[in-house]
Amino acid sequence: MSGRQKPDWLKMRPPSGRQFTDIKETLRDRDLHTVCEEANCPNMGECWSGRNGPGTATFMLMGDRCSRGCNFCDVETGGMEALDPEEPSNVADAVAEIGLDYVVLTSVDRDDLPDQGAGHFARTIRxxxxxxxxxxxxxxxxxxxxxxxxxxxxxxxxxxxxxxxIETVERLQWPVRDRRADYEQSLSVLEQVSEESEVYTKTSIMLGLGEYDHEIYQTLSDLREADVDVVTLGQYLQPSRSHLDVFEYVHPDAFETWRRVAEEELGFLYCASGPMVRSSYKAGELFVDAVLREGKSVADARQRARTAGD
Structure with missing residues (x-):
């Protein structure tokens, strides 16, 4: 399927604009990485160029090489390097220089480290x-x-x-994800965050990998059972010929149907769903930003979501 011509709804805008250039230069000056570049995200030009602000970039911590080898991801695997102790400070400097008011941080997997990089991640947040x-x-x-x-x-x-x-439905966790990843393990992480904190929880599902509709519904239901607040759904695109083939290009109408199911039937607080949507796509422009700025209670929002889903 992946050898076929992409449909019209998968056309993307190439990177351009002064804000795009400024962000790129700032990152290079501090030897920082973004998942936008490392994973060949199709929305990099749009997100970095922004609309009403400095744009959005997702900083990727702990290097540009991952200890895992997921078959959908374009990030390099193996050859792990020591952590840069200056990275947390450099990221904070870059955030200030770019002028971001909503920051997205992610990382490669670092199973090679004693704490798998959790401490480094936490230092960057602080x-x-x-x-x-x-x-x-x-x-x-x-x-x-x-x-x-x-x-x-x-x-x-x-x-x-x-x-x-969570990435995909339970049946397709392998071969989509590395064997060290697991559907129930991911659900347990999300459930722990929901139970032990007053922050919003979020996850993403790729479509077009051969999943059935009933499996998508079950995955969404499982995520709501874990009290996940926000879900994004997007089309899987093959990064290279060595990665998993695209099984299907899902029509935008189907994505809209899943958005309605997620929000109106299952009670997610927000669902971004579309062929070009990614987990951190226009993160600062999504529902979460508006809700947090208004100072609404996470607990109250979740209770309203549970009521809506009943």
Whole structure:
């Protein structure tokens, strides 16, 4: 399927604009990485160029090489390097220079480290918050092999949103994800965040990998059972010929149907669903930003969602 011509709804805008150039230069000056570049995100030009502000970039911590080898991801695997102790400070400097008020942090998996990088992640969150408590920080974390104390380090650092991606339906976890990843393990991470913190939880699902509709529905239902607040659904695109083939290009109408199911039937607080949507797509422009700025209670919002889903 992936050898066929992409449909019209998958056309993307190439990177351009002064804001795009400024962000790129700032990152290079501090030897920082973004998942936008490392994973060949199709929305990099749009997100970095922005509309009404400095744009959105998702900082990728702990290097540009991952200890896992997921078959959908374009990030390099193996050859792990030592952590840069200056990275948390450099990221905070870049955030200030770019002028972001909503920051997204993610990372490669670092199973090679004693704490799998949880402490480094937490230090970066604190560096940003110490300089400007008004900056909203969203983190997209690994599963930390499901170890609760490591997830707890992230919670204790005080981010505003904690995301962890389930990626696909249970049946397709392998071959889509590395064998060290697991559907129930990912659910347990999200459930722990919901139970132990007053922050919004978020996850993402890729479509077009051969999943059935009933499996998508079951995955969404499982995520709501874990009290996940926000879900994004997007089209899987093959990064290279060595990655998984695209099974299907899902029509935008189907994505809209899943958005309605997620929000109106199952009670997610927000669902971004579309062919070009990614887990951190226009993160600062999504529902979470508006809700947090208004100072609404996470607990109250969740209770309203449960009522809507009943």
């Amino acid at each position: 560096e940003i918050k110490e300089r400007d408590p008004g900056i909203l920080v969203e983190v997209l974390i690994p599963d930390f092999q499901g170890e609760p104390e490591l997830v707890g380090k992230i919670i204790d650092a005080g981010p505003d949103v904690i995301a962890h991606n």
